Amino acid sequence: MEYLAPDKTADAVKILAKAKGNAHVLAGGSDLLVRMKTGFIEPDLIVDIKRIKPMQEIKKTASGFSIGAAVSCATLGDHKPLRKAWPGLVEAANLIGSDQIQGRCTIAGNLCNASPAADSIPALIAANAVAVVKGPKGTRRVPVEKIVTAPGKTSLKRGEIVESIHLPKRTAKMADAYLRFTPRTEMDIAVVSIAVNLTLGAKGVITDARVALGAVAKTAILVPAATKLLKGNKLDEATLDALAAACRAACKPIDDKRGTVQFRTQVAGTLAKRAALKAYTRAGGKV
Amino acid sequence: MSVMVRSKINGDDIEFVCQPDETLLDALRDRAGLTGVKEGCGTGDCGACSIMLDGALVCSCLVLGAEAEGRSIETVEGMANGDQLHPLQQQFLQHAALQCGICTPGFLIAAKALLDKNPDPSEEQVRYALAGNLCRCTGYDKIVRAVLAAAKQMRKA
Numbered sequence: 001m002e003y004l005a006p007d008k009t010a011d012a013v014k015i016l017a018k019a020k021g022n023a024h025v026l027a028g029g030s031d032l033l034v035r036m037k038t039g040f041i042e043p044d045l046i047v048d049i050k051r052i053k054p055m056q057e058i059k060k061t062a063s064g065f066s067i068g069a070a071v072s073c074a075t076l077g078d079h080k081p082l083r084k085a086w087p088g089l090v091e092a093a094n095l096i097g098s099d100q101i102q103g104r105c106t107i108a109g110n111l112c113n114a115s116p117a118a119d120s121i122p123a124l125i126a127a128n129a130v131a132v133v134k135g136p137k138g139t140r141r142v143p144v145e146k147i148v149t150a151p152g153k154t155s156l157k158r159g160e161i162v163e164s165i166h167l168p169k170r171t172a173k174m175a176d177a178y179l180r181f182t183p184r185t186e187m188d189i190a191v192v193s194i195a196v197n198l199t200l201g202a203k204g205v206i207t208d209a210r211v212a213l214g215a216v217a218k219t220a221i222l223v224p225a226a227t228k229l230l231k232g233n234k235l236d237e238a239t240l241d242a243l244a245a246a247c248r249a250a251c252k253p254i255d256d257k258r259g260t261v262q263f264r265t266q267v268a269g270t271l272a273k274r275a276a277l278k279a280y281t282r283a284g285g286k287v
Numbered sequence: 288m289s290v291m292v293r294s295k296i297n298g299d300d301i302e303f304v305c306q307p308d309e310t311l312l313d314a315l316r317d318r319a320g321l322t323g324v325k326e327g328c329g330t331g332d333c334g335a336c337s338i339m340l341d342g343a344l345v346c347s348c349l350v351l352g353a354e355a356e357g358r359s360i361e362t363v364e365g366m367a368n369g370d371q372l373h374p375l376q377q378q379f380l381q382h383a384a385l386q387c388g389i390c391t392p393g394f395l396i397a398a399k400a401l402l403d404k405n406p407d408p409s410e411e412q413v414r415y416a417l418a419g420n421l422c423r424c425t426g427y428d429k430i431v432r433a434v435l436a437a438a439k440q441m442r443k444a
Contacts, residue, residue: 001306001307001308002288002307003290003307003308003351003353005353005354005356026351026354028349029349029350029351029354030331030349033310033331033348033349033350033351034330034331034349036308037310037329037330037348038330043308046307046308046351048351048353048354050354072343074343074344097331097419098331098334098418098419098420099344099397099400099401099416099418099419100331100334100337100344100345100346100349100397100419101331101346101349101419103340103343103344103345104343104345104346104349104350185415185418186415186418186419187332187418187419
């Protein structure tokens with residue numbers, strides 16, 4: 001196996017595009033090294049992106065935040081302006097594994113690892129995040145919900161890398177929240193998870209909303225019906241019940257040792273209400 | 288093809304040669320002779336191989352040795368000041384917070400990472416911060432008490 005650590009994205013793209021055999025991108029490594037250790041993959045080449053400076057940066061721009069693909073989740077948690085603007089996303093990122101894992105793992109890696117139960121993916125989808133993808137043919141800006149296509153599979157083509165994740169601009173009347181159900185409080189994988197991102201207008205009326213579910217389908221999913229029913233409403237009981245019903249209707253989970261179809265579907269609705277209330281209160285809404 | 292790696296380990300400039308697919312855990316143990324890092328699971332679940340890498344708490348089993356080039360590493364071997372044990376080490380002994388000892392270096396590093404950030408943690412915060420470290424002997428209670436006692440001792444110092 002060969003290990004390369006280029007210091008420019010363009011070089012990483014070139015190396016990956018012409019690589020023969022199994023080439024893998026190494027961001028945090030908290031999934032990649034486990035798969036190597038357990039024999040699932042045998043890379044011929046590893047391209048470490050942590051020496052690429054733009055990939056190590058969190059930038060606040062006029063259009064929002066840009067988070068480099070190699071920024072660890074611990075770094076996200078320590079970044080006050082990001083935590084203030086995107087509390088739900090940071091919450092999700094800081095639920096991945098232990099403090100040790102968070103010292104390494106990245107949201108771009110979490111996205112590209114493409115687990116249906118990934119914590120940060122629903123939060124990224126609800127946030128309307130865009131992955132900035134660099135490849136041999138230039139740059140593509142891809143909505144995060146278009147990256148994961150199936151468990152462990154992405155729409156990235158040969159030689160393409162996510163360079164950064166872009167989050168839109170925020171105002172004080174916008175907030176997000178992320179909740180998951182796990183049997184343990186720490187070091188566990190979501191049985192059901194949900195992210196809710198709300199924008200409030202005058203008098204606490206919701207003017208925009210995005211809701212995404214995790215671990216209840218083959219990929220994390222956006223729930224367009226939730227956007228439709230939340231828009232123009234306050235978070236009263238009838239709206240919360242309708243939201244829960246819409247989220248349950250969107251679930252297509254599997255039965256496994258961590259949760260049955262029925263349990264996952266039921267919990268999705270319950271978590272939807274709780275996460276919506278959390279996001280609503282954070283955005284300044286009163287219930 | 289071997290990789291030549293130069294790192295600062297516990298303040299000393301160290302050079303070692305490792306294989307490109309070798310973990311930093313193996314390189315620290317087998318190349319640098321630092322056997323304080325232990326392999327429990329090898330998959331980032333148990334925390335026995337915890338180290339500080341450029342100021343971040345990480346599992347060295349999830350880092351490649353080659354990644355350590357130019358980085359600064361702290362292991363349990365660097366915790367004591369000569370013969371003077373670190374307050375966490377003193378309190379682990381005082382509270383009998385270990386039995387077989389395999390998990391202890393990882394717990395000490397993770398606890399130090401917590402106290403460096405938060406000198407006055409609650410019991411709950413200690414338990415959350417140490418959730419990535421597994422111990423099969425103590426039942427955790429003595430470890431948590433030792434960390435709280437060390438925090439108190441360090442605040443007084």
